[in-house]
Amino acid sequence: MFSEIQIGNPIFGVITLKAWLKNRTKTQVITVCLLLIGFIASMIFINNNYELYDRTIVQITDVQEINREDQVDTHGNEDEHVTQHIVGEIKNGSGKGELTEFDNEYIQSLALDYELAAGDEIFLAQDGEATGDIKRDKYFVFVAWIFLAILLAVGKSRGALSALSLLVNAVILSIALDIYIQNPSISLSLITLGSIIIFTVLSLLMATGFNEKTYTAILTTLIATGVSLVIAYVALHFTSEQGLRYEEMAFLTRNPQTIFMAGLLIGSLGAVMDVAITLSASMFEMYEKNNHIRIETLKKAGYEVGKDIMGTMTNILFFAYVSGSIPMLLIYFKNAAPFGFTVSMNLSLELARALVGGIGIVLTIPIAVYISIFFIRRKQAKL
Amino acid sequence: MNVLVLLAIVLFALMAWVGGLKGVRSFIALFINFLIVLMAVFVMNDPSGNPIIIALIACGFISAVSLFFINRVNNKTMLAFLATIATTVILIFFIIILTEQSMIYGLGEEESGEITTFNVHIGLNFVQIATAVILMSTIGAIVDTAISITSPMREIYEQNPEISRKDLFLAGIRIGRDILGTSTNTLFFAFFGGYMGLLIWFKDLDYSIGDIINAKVFNDELLTIFISGVGIALVIPIAALMSAYYLKKKKKNVALEDNK
Numbered sequence: 242m243f244s245e246i247q248i249g250n251p252i253f254g255v256i257t258l259k260a261w262l263k264n265r266t267k268t269q270v271i272t273v274c275l276l277l278i279g280f281i282a283s284m285i286f287i288n289n290n291y292e293l294y295d296r297t298i299v300q301i302t303d304v305q306e307i308n309r310e311d312q313v314d315t316h317g318n319e320d321e322h323v324t325q326h327i328v329g330e331i332k333n334g335s336g337k338g339e340l341t342e343f344d345n346e347y348i349q350s351l352a353l354d355y356e357l358a359a360g361d362e363i364f365l366a367q368d369g370e371a372t373g374d375i376k377r378d379k380y381f382v383f384v385a386w387i388f389l390a391i392l393l394a395v396g397k398s399r400g401a402l403s404a405l406s407l408l409v410n411a412v413i414l415s416i417a418l419d420i421y422i423q424n425p426s427i428s429l430s431l432i433t434l435g436s437i438i439i440f441t442v443l444s445l446l447m448a449t450g451f452n453e454k455t456y457t458a459i460l461t462t463l464i465a466t467g468v469s470l471v472i473a474y475v476a477l478h479f480t481s482e483q484g485l486r487y488e489e490m491a492f493l494t495r496n497p498q499t500i501f502m503a504g505l506l507i508g509s510l511g512a513v514m515d516v517a518i519t520l521s522a523s524m525f526e527m528y529e530k531n532n533h534i535r536i537e538t539l540k541k542a543g544y545e546v547g548k549d550i551m552g553t554m555t556n557i558l559f560f561a562y563v564s565g566s567i568p569m570l571l572i573y574f575k576n577a578a579p580f581g582f583t584v585s586m587n588l589s590l591e592l593a594r595a596l597v598g599g600i601g602i603v604l605t606i607p608i609a610v611y612i613s614i615f616f617i618r619r620k621q622a623k624l
Numbered sequence: 625m626n627v628l629v630l631l632a633i634v635l636f637a638l639m640a641w642v643g644g645l646k647g648v649r650s651f652i653a654l655f656i657n658f659l660i661v662l663m664a665v666f667v668m669n670d671p672s673g674n675p676i677i678i679a680l681i682a683c684g685f686i687s688a689v690s691l692f693f694i695n696r697v698n699n700k701t702m703l704a705f706l707a708t709i710a711t712t713v714i715l716i717f718f719i720i721i722l723t724e725q726s727m728i729y730g731l732g733e734e735e736s737g738e739i740t741t742f743n744v745h746i747g748l749n750f751v752q753i754a755t756a757v758i759l760m761s762t763i764g765a766i767v768d769t770a771i772s773i774t775s776p777m778r779e780i781y782e783q784n785p786e787i788s789r790k791d792l793f794l795a796g797i798r799i800g801r802d803i804l805g806t807s808t809n810t811l812f813f814a815f816f817g818g819y820m821g822l823l824i825w826f827k828d829l830d831y832s833i834g835d836i837i838n839a840k841v842f843n844d845e846l847l848t849i850f851i852s853g854v855g856i857a858l859v860i861p862i863a864a865l866m867s868a869y870y871l872k873k874k875k876k877n878v879a880l881e882d883n884k
Contacts (some may be wrong), residue, residue: 263772288866292746293834294834297868310747314743314745314746316743316746316832318671318745318746318747319745319747320673320745320746320747330760336728339727348745350744350745350747350748350749350750351729351730351749351750352730352731352744352745352749352750353730353731353744353748355727362639364838373727373839374838374839375724375727375840376838377728377776377837377838377839377843378726378834378837378838378839380722380725380726380843380847381726381846381847384722384847384850384851385846386849386854387732388850388853388854389851391853391854391858391880392804392808392853392857394857395797395800395801395804395858395860395861396800396801396804397801397804399801399802399804399805400801400804400857402805402807403691403805403808403809404672405803406809407808407809407812410809410812411812411816414816414823415823418823418824418827419827421824422824422827422828424760429680440813441775444684444809448805448806448809449873454853465728468645470632471856473631473645473875476630477627478869479625479630480625480626480627481629482629483625483627483629484628484629485627485628487677489636495828496823496879497821498641499819500820500821500824501820503820504816504817504818504819504820505814505817506730506817507813507817507820508813508814508816508817508818509814509817510813510814511806511809511810511811511812511813511814511815512807512810512813513811514808514810515807515809517685518806519806522802525755536680538670544642547644548643548644548646548647549643549775550768550772551642551643551647551650551651551693551830552646552650552653552690552694552695553690553764553767553771553772554810555654556653556654556657556686556690556767556768557764557765557768557807557810557811557814558684558764558810559657559658559764560653560661560760560761560762560763560764560765561761561764561765561811561814561815561818562814562818562850563658563661564661564760564761565757565761565818567661567665567668567757567760568730568731568750568753568754568755568757569731569735570665571665571669571746571748571753572680572742572744572746573742574665574666574669575669575746575748576746577744578741578742580750589628591818593627593631594817596628596631596632596634597631597634597726599635599639599654600631600634600638601640601641603635603638603647604638605690606642606643607642610844618641619870
């Protein structure tokens, strides 16, 4: 928690808690106290919630490596097969408190299994003789707190609003998917369109409040998303989806095309909103500074801002999508799969997402410029 | 025609139309970055290399391309580059600890079903690969935030060269606050858009909250979002601090030269 304090004031370097407290308002002190209490309480809870689980949880107390042998596959990939003898304490259910012993086998590259150490908490497999899964809830909660603390330390109340906005969006997404699963008659496209409107309106209002630049950004986001939907749809149909490999989504029990389209739109929504609000905010700011600014000057300035952010914004989406495929690419290459096949199997959907997102980002720029100008013209006419 | 080729042509046309020469450069940068990722994957194929080091080097190249190729070398891109590198190095320790502890490496049950014909025990270190992946998922957002801080800070400084170092720093932090929310939002939607199928699958198979919150794929995705958020938040004070120090120091040198 101290690191949080320092990050908020790095210019002062390391300062004592006392000196820090002196410079704070009462609300800030109370907020920090409440957050600390929340943090400690939830960490205690999440580290002692064993009884909430039906699956048997074991805390490992002793680990001994009993066997290690080399193995080589048909492609010459060398690996090691390791067997660990595990002693652990059962933390829940009827056998609570008892010790249990089992063997944990893993392959050194750890693609599918786990190397266990004393102190780890795991879910036992159904038969009670192997590792099922890892108890990860505590890490999830811990990192969520770090995320929140850093967001608050740097962003203060704005950070709190961003965190809240993410939470609200996650809940809306979950509800939307529930509606989709329980009502097969409603199409996913319809639900996606509905949620996109709610996401956009809520996120942007929470980010910049009720004012013209927010309305501009909302309108821009919806139009840009609509236009990129049409472009994506036409492109997919014009090429009859040649080059897209849905096998990657093969585990789905549903039509992958529809889900892919829905993900395509939701995936680029955040970036489109980002560009829309950046442009409308800077254009309205220029207008506030000089109410009689010429429309031509404003338009040119808007495009300049747009050009500046276009490259890095498309990069964000590109890396967010493509990096996740690296482990799969490696597995394909190591199994001597041909290059073209590997790339199309693992990257076609990701690249399509990144490209459609990029198209949305670039389209947003002129749309945001013209809608801002429309609103600013109306204001200037009233002057 | 291949749908990816068509989409790439549309994107190129739009970028050239809206952004002119700079738009063309942005598109080429995107393409170069794709090649860098592929190169990094090729190098990672060698079991004796360390995927984390490879990812760090790749991130250095990626930020150099995104900053210097699109915007040319000048003090704002240089500062953004240094801030990105500093943030990446700090962040990597956090990611390493987290990947190891929460064991989010390797493939989840949900992912491994599709590759039954392949051998996945390929002698590479999947713990380090997972760390590398998280770092590379975040790099785009960190670079974007860094340049969004250093660029307006130089404007502020040029418009008001008498501004104190502390005020300049605080101005940078204020700009950062505006970006923080939208950047985390961008990543949030990007990841959820990409994992729509998985989320529907969780719901279809009636995963309980306990199952979801402990699942490897879910944690991998959510922890990546959180770590990206931490990275974005970290680069703000780092970039602001570096800019404040550098710009004010430069001014002192100029003042000295004037005195001569």
